Amino acid sequence: MNRTKINKLLKAKSPKNKVLLKGWVRTRRDSKDFSFMEINDGSCLKNIQVIADSELANYEAVKKVTTGSAVAVTGSLIESPGRGQKWEIKAHKVEIISIAPDSFPLQKKRHTDEFLRTIAHLRPRTNKYGAGFRIRSELSFAVHRFFKEKGFKYIHSPIITGSDCEGAGELFRVTTLDNGHPKAQDGRHDYAEDFFGAETYLTVSGQLAAEMFALALGDVYTFGPTFRAEKSNTRRHVAEFWMVEPEMAFCDISGNMDLGEEMIKYLVASVLDECPEDIELFARFVDKKLMRVLDNIVKSDFVRMTYTEAIEILQKARRKFEFPVEFGTDLQTEHERFLTEHYLKKPVILINYPKTIKPFYMRLNDDDRTVAAMDILTPGIGEIIGGSQREERLDVLQARMQATGLDPEKHWWYLDSRRYGTAPHSGFGLGFERLLMLVTGISNIRDVIPFPRTPDSIEF
Template identity: 65%
Template sequence: MQKLRVKAALEASASQSGVIIQGWVRTRRDSKDFSFMEINDGSCLKGIQVVVDAGTPGYDQISEFATGAAAEIEGDLVESPGKGQKWEVKATTIKLIGAAPEEYPLQKKRHSDEFLRSIAHLRGRTNKFGAMFRIRSETAKAVHDFFHENGFFNMHSPILTGSDCEGAGEMFRVTTLDLHNPIPKDFDTEDFFGKEANLTVSGQLSAETYALSHGRVYTFGPTFRAENSNTARHAAEFWMIEPEAAFFDLEDNMQLGEDLLKYIIKRVREQCADDLELFTKWVDKTLEATLDNIQNNPFERVSYTEAIEILQKAQKKFEFPVEWGIDLQTEHERFLTETAFKKPVIVYDYPKDIKAFYMRLNDDEKTVAAMDVLVPRIGEIIGGSQREERLDVLERRIDELGLNKDDYWWYLDLRRFGSAPHSGFGMGFERLLMLITGITNIRDVIPYPRTPKSLDF
């Protein structure tokens, strides 16, 4: 007997005798002398039809092969006379592996996303979320393949950190202190690390160290932000893709971001066509056109100052007024991509006062060599910059923002010993998946969303 995944069975080039299919029952339809079952094992969107004659061993339990039950089917893979399927399994033995009683919550009807979040441990069995997480898996593989093909090394950046990369202060504190007892006055020194420890908001600072020894590196891992936000775009735990490359200037950085996006979208469309079709049909009917636009057009590039001028001249009233020095809001970003240019846009050279301390100061002393990649429907998908490689300028920026230079001693060392120009960016993995699938809520592109007052599963 050969075990076959459902995907492999559906794509078989010839009939096969003696196969085993294992999975979960999606539907069952009984006739007088036989039953039809659809079995799905999560390997693809479609299930495979199983035909079970009344005399088949195990048929006496057929009533227990209800929706959601785990089953093992032994039989032969044969051509199907039915429409819409090339192969079916003619069962020789059926085994009930795990029953699913009537209260099984996933019945043959459409369930709301809100309901499915309440049973996130089961929602992967639905068509929508089964497809979503196969796409998530393929997208992650595409990320690694892209960087490997472009000479980048994968670096595992630390999750526990004593540095605040973004300077925003929205970090989760990690402690071994007994919070049920009075906290000692010198609680930092009494704690496990002898100083304040947090969950990281970014792997960037760590990636820079290895970019300045290995040339090109990237991190791809979980990051955390204690932002009390319940919007559809924010989560407390999310994954970040963060490349960092030595001897890359801002222009190199912008090109890398554009190339990465196009590579991933092309790969997912090739490898997950059936799954993507579900989203174009049921989630966002404009999705295919959006992905075509990103994949096939060169990205427009405009300076922040030029973008502000375009927005100010627009015959549109924005909720957030436009003036030089503001941080662009999603409505501004979408106007630039969907109305002004009708394609992806890279905005660069932002005001220094709205960007992080490590971004390279431009000669005008007003802007930094920062860039954001904006795409239709989403807005910002990538944010990055050329990093400040000049020690004196970096120290001045740290002082201006009131940060403690002692916390960044090793980061400053990189500018003392063999400093070199380098650039990098961050792309939120979940936001990328929202772009690829048309899903509008970040809670539905990550297996177990972490949001304020929500830590289930």
């Protein structure tokens, strides 16, 4: 007999004589001649209530089943005479697959997120983390569906890279050399002896690869893990995170903004549509304003303004900032928060940043002082998307590389894309975990990724 998942059982239209259910015991309560067991199998937030009575051959053993134990229940799905649930299972047979000893650390009460991080291998068994990771799964599929519906091709960009100029951030080195290996005269490893015959790193972005494929397949995207060796310890940073990076040929900064806004709206709407119960949990217990925030994102247009306009707003603001605001300085967290949380109270797309604070590949504007950069900032999260129209003019790109200290020779293949059939193109990167934070209201990035990697922490 095949097992039926609980999400299906709970949606039943009529009673069923015989079903098989497998899952974990969330709680058990004894009554006079029977026992109530709440079973969860991860298919949905809700548990199903099982009635195990003294007719069962192993009733004495069933009464010893603890929270966290695994069971298989054969029984009939009947309408519950009790209040609080429509359906319940009258057990004919309860197979005890395993008993969790009383050291099982999850209790039927709320735990702090800090404690649950120390048992990251068990936290998906809680309501909140189960819900969060179901949402993460649905959101991933929604990303692919969004791009598929728009005719984008999915590119698997490499994880190991020899390129160190993809973006800002410290890199993780990839090597098969060990400490005993002979070193070159400067005391560093001789990477000619290494696996690839050169220094290699974990990727910080799939952008350069995506650009090459956009200039062949038209509209493409990558969606995979990226790595930053920054020793930053904040609630918004992890060393390993997932990024979504679309890249579009024949697309300018304006089309880029349109896609970014459309994509965030689509993804938020998808989750609201597909995970209503899981989202409801976050709206009730994690962030009371969540539904209003999400509704606002889906329904209202994002504000669009230039970096220069943003600077003027901040300069006129009657607020003391710790860092001064003037053209040429990057916006600090306090500035971003003022704009999105106090001034506009909604997401904003900022464009045309000074060229001095942005990477070489962003397209130089006609004013020669700004580049066609685009950041989308949202209340609470800050920068969720960073992108640009790319510099497609070979000579300008070479000049920008040299000005920022990059060796054009080494990136010959990247420059080839501007030699042969170069065309305007644009793209951006969206931090997948930050999107999850936005959608769930979870305030710490460590709680939206299964096993977070942060400085001095690699237990799981």
